[in-house]
Amino acid sequence: MASSTATPTRPTSAPAVIPVHRTRLFALPEMRWAAAALALFLVGLTAQASGAPSLLWWGLYLACYVTGGWEPGLAGLQALREKTLDVDLLMVVAAIGAASIGQVMDGGLLIVIFATSGALEALATARTEDSVRGLLDLTPDTATRLAPDGGEDTVAATELEVGDVILVRPGDRIAADGSVVGGASEVDQATITGEPLPVDKALGDEVYAGTLNGTGSLRVRVDRRAEDSVVARIAGLVEEASRTKARTQLFIEKVEQRYSLGMVAATLAVFIVPLLFGDALRDSLLRAMTFMIVASPCAVVLATMPPLLAAIANAGRHGVLVKSAVVMEQLGSTTRVAFDKTGTLTRGTPELADISPLPGAPFTEEQILRLAAAVEHPSEHPLAAAIVRAARQRGFELPAADKFTSQPGRGVSALVDGHFIQVGSPTRLLESVTTTAHHAAAAAAVEAMQARGRTAVVVLCERDPIAVLGITDQIRAEAAATIAAVTELTGAAPVLLTGDNLATATQLARQVGITDVRAGLLPEDKVTAVRDLESGGGRVTVVGDGINDAPALAAAHVGIAMGGAGSDLALQTADAVVIRDDLTTIPAVIALSRRARRVVVANLVIAATFITVLVIWDLVGHLPLPLGVAGHEGSTVIVGLNGLRLLRVAAWNRARGASAQR
Template identity: 40%
Template sequence: MAATPIKQEYRLQNLSCASCAAKFEKNVKAIPEVQDAQVNFGASKITVIGAISVDQIEKAGAFDGIKVTQSAARALEQSTPFYRKKENILAGISLLFVILGYALAALQGEAHPLPVGMFIVAILVGGIGIFKTGFRNLARFEFDMKTLMTIAIIGAAIIGEWEEAAVVVFLFAVSEALEAYSMDKARQSIRGLMDITPPTAIIKRAHGEHFHELELPTEDIEIGDILIVKPGQKIAMDGIVISGISAVNQAAITGESIPVNKTVNDEVFAGTLNEEGALEVRVTKRVEDTTIAKIIHLVEEAQAEKAPSQQFVDRFAKYYTPAIMIVALLVAVIPPLLIGDWQHWIYQGLAVLVVGCPCALVVSTPVAIVTAIGNAARQGVLIKGGIHLEQLGHIEAIAFDKTGTLTKGQPAVTDILTKDGWSEDYVLQLVAAVEKQSQHPLAKAILNLLHNKNLPALIPAEFQSVTGKGAYATVDNHIIYVGSIAWMATLATVDKDVENQVQKLQRQGKTVVAVVCQNKLIGLIGIADQVRDESKNVLQKLNALKVKHIVMLTGDAEPTAQAIAKSLAITDVRASLLPEEKLMAIKNVHAQFGAVAMVGDGVNDAPALATANVGIAMGGAGTDAALETADIALMGDDLTKLPYTIGLSRKTLRIIKENIIFALALKLIALLLVIPGWLTLWIAIFADMGATLLVVFNSLRLIKAKK
């Protein structure tokens, strides 16, 4: 049996541009031991299938000075100051010789050997990296940005344009340095996520009959260990609180700014901040399986997945570069054949080569996608790919699951109606005593209200459950029956007034629990799932964002669904749906209105989430099903993140379109200067550098996009 190929991930340092990433990937794939390799430019990572060493990978990336570390290694790349980077030092020295060259040219004349010598030194010092790669590419007939620059600079030197060649070398170095800086800025969103978990933690481990405290790297902590978390410390691992009460700031995972109270049996996440009390936490996941580890992995994978616009740009760039080379050759040859002046038109052809560098075009989409996905992750929204980010920007309709999405998913008592002078609080105490033994969600709602009202609990005796009807017990010397109105009608007289009250509550979408004592109906309790406080505001914001249609899908009965929909001003309601019927409803909405998003809880809505153009899961934190099923997960169970995410996706689409227009328009304007013969190498490099910086800094505006 053949051995399973080894799959390993490595982190990369100094990966400067998208075309360099493509070339690096090609070089690694060419190593004999490698079956496959994939570079993730956005996350600065490479995945390799095959048994090779770090040295071999670094050798494949030597052309760009790429450094490689094991992905699992805790130490992240050390940020090298701008002024200490080798290429920037060489660019500075090159600038010095350019200035000297111009100073000597002013004194001695441009043709004097001394200024020419200064310009040659500037070209050699600043362009050594360009020439190494350019000549190697020329030998292999590979034409990238550095190949075009090498041809242009050598051509300019041959026709005696020394000073322009020197300035072009310097400006190109500046362009590359700024592009590398801005790409690094875009990647900081991932680095920020990786930095939020502490590298070590204090744990308590059983040793015989005693417990010992020891500080361990998080990689060595095992499931079942007891984590000791002091006030002000970050929680190092996912787990369940077994001792203590505290407020925990979960902003890093869920984007919630308000700390959440945690007590025994509550779940806590790695990377969150314990603010007040001391906690003991039983570890439930290894470090590589924690929620934050999954978020980092999914965000990095998302950045590797090419969005449709990026796929278009990549295809376009593939044909664009050879086309520019042909245009440059025609500019250099045809006009002088017709009108003479070979030196001038060869110079124009070289300038066309420089202005035609596809760098700005290639980088126009990935920087925007990387920045937007990183921004969303910091806000507690996990977008699992550029394709989903783009699709969300085209959404025309949104379908909402009701329970747990538009509503809290937790029934609450809304009405207590009593008869014959029985007090509301006493009836609540009697019902709560009977329901104390029940596991039903409605029982929990009644017990929660008793707790919130701070009423003393009464002690039940002789409790009996009656399947499908309710329960009864002796409480405070009364036999109390609690259950459906149909069952109560067999135990006591239900007059017309009571029937009207029951029908009114049911029309409002409420479940009615009736209470009988000694053959007399003494009260009715209305229970309903509560609409989220933010739901109405969110729907108004979606209307403001010009979402054409909003529909509510639910498995609940029609009266309950209509009552909730009415309170939220939703006109399209589809009730009593099974999971497969929700799927058909999504297809129907898509046929009627166009691209549709489905918002649900990621478990029983899985078929509908998968069928929608974009599936959005509520409450991704700690829910594996939500992270796996949906295209987008709102980590904090916070519906207000939905308008923010749609707004972000639309802004990203707008910026990508602007970037492509900027990149092509600036180059087109520069190329039109060829017609009157006005294009110079200076203008060419400024057009190329200007276009690149323009699209990069335009994309970085997405860092500031707020909820």
């Protein structure tokens, strides 16, 4: 346990803070160009609506075309050099075509939509890269290397070699992966394993770079170089998953190549064929431009985007930040959900769950708790806080503790009401018990407590064990209901992926209704587990909160981070964030996504019907341009309004009800 005079460890309920240099919103050129295009479009629209001279608002719209369209246009031309035709270039050409026949406002709106979409994608990419770089800053820049003669030398952490011995003082972050060769302490390694409580470390125990030392000093032999550390591997896994994760696209983007090529070829044919049969140039050009307008995918784009964006806005109002329309579409195809344990299904805050007096103990449960809390009161260890908090909740007045001492990695001791009381690690404190019967009884109680998924703490009076305390992590009240809802919604039982030990994980899983438990996982093991779950064609959504969850969040079909206590890397890597830490919003947002997908399909049918009718009319007969524009715009308005229905509160309530009743 920690001494009151020592540097306190980080509270387990808070995430490890990564020093991140965030890319500012308008630091990216894409964001600046998109903002300029939007501003010019809005000013132009205002000028047009107020009856200003047409030259003014035409000029503003054309300036919008240039600021918002040059980048996607350039990207489209570069794609042409690689013999591909993407929808960005098609949108620019369609916008120019709209302007050429007087529909300059429609073209400007299209430009703004695509410029804004590209800017947001660039910002998301930059923020993720910022967080990955910040992760590496968890490891200190320097370390205190011990020479064979006992001297100390401050060196860069990157210069440490395998076999070097470093000194880790209280409150310092460990500079390298290694093994303890001297000293004892407790180490908060939640960033790596996700364990909610600091772990006692003594001779021979493994420690990880970037984890936080507690109140004792450690001498650590370096086992891995900086570039091979677990923290470095986490950063590498996130980057690799971000690069190799298949680029998931919206429906229209999946067919953009064929649609783009077909539309360009058809437009050229509509223009050239009549010329060959003697039509006037102006008539052929007008027919071709009309065809381009009615066949352009504006209605299809708006058939897809408004429902998804409306669902995003609705989810945001209810505490779920979904980062893009692509993510909202993906959520609905989830076939299985994998949950992290600490900070996700639990709150990451320890609480006293059991008091088990040993046979022959001279005190009642209440007296044992009162004595243990009095000894732990000066301590700053998270387990000590749980014991003291339990005593306070029961209204106990704590007696004074005299001659308080703390031994890092072992426990605390003090004189309370004339009794010498010790509280701490079973492994360390039971070594001093000389009575065989007492030792056996205490060891059996500790084993039973650990088998129930508890962290065991022993209490000794006059060096004889009198009780074993069981401490556990607080399960979120809504965890069991969420697991049941997700199971019904996806048709498959969720999975628990945790770095904690199997006994603790199994105990929690039993309480919330999970049967598939995968425990003791390092970050790369979680990625392997996700890929295994997806190997049969499944689409896995991973829910987590810690740095150790980030690689799995990046590798999964969809990653969802818990926002209340989530690490910066997890929040940036995830595709969606549960802002209010309400687990019940997870099945609700999946159900909302499924409804949005149904609306998208309905809209695509409407848009395709309008486009087909107008195109056939233009090719077979003679579609007047105003009527073609009216039909095109009418279909756009219809699908837009249909999608915006998902903005209503009733849509969220229906999704929440559907997830609860399935």
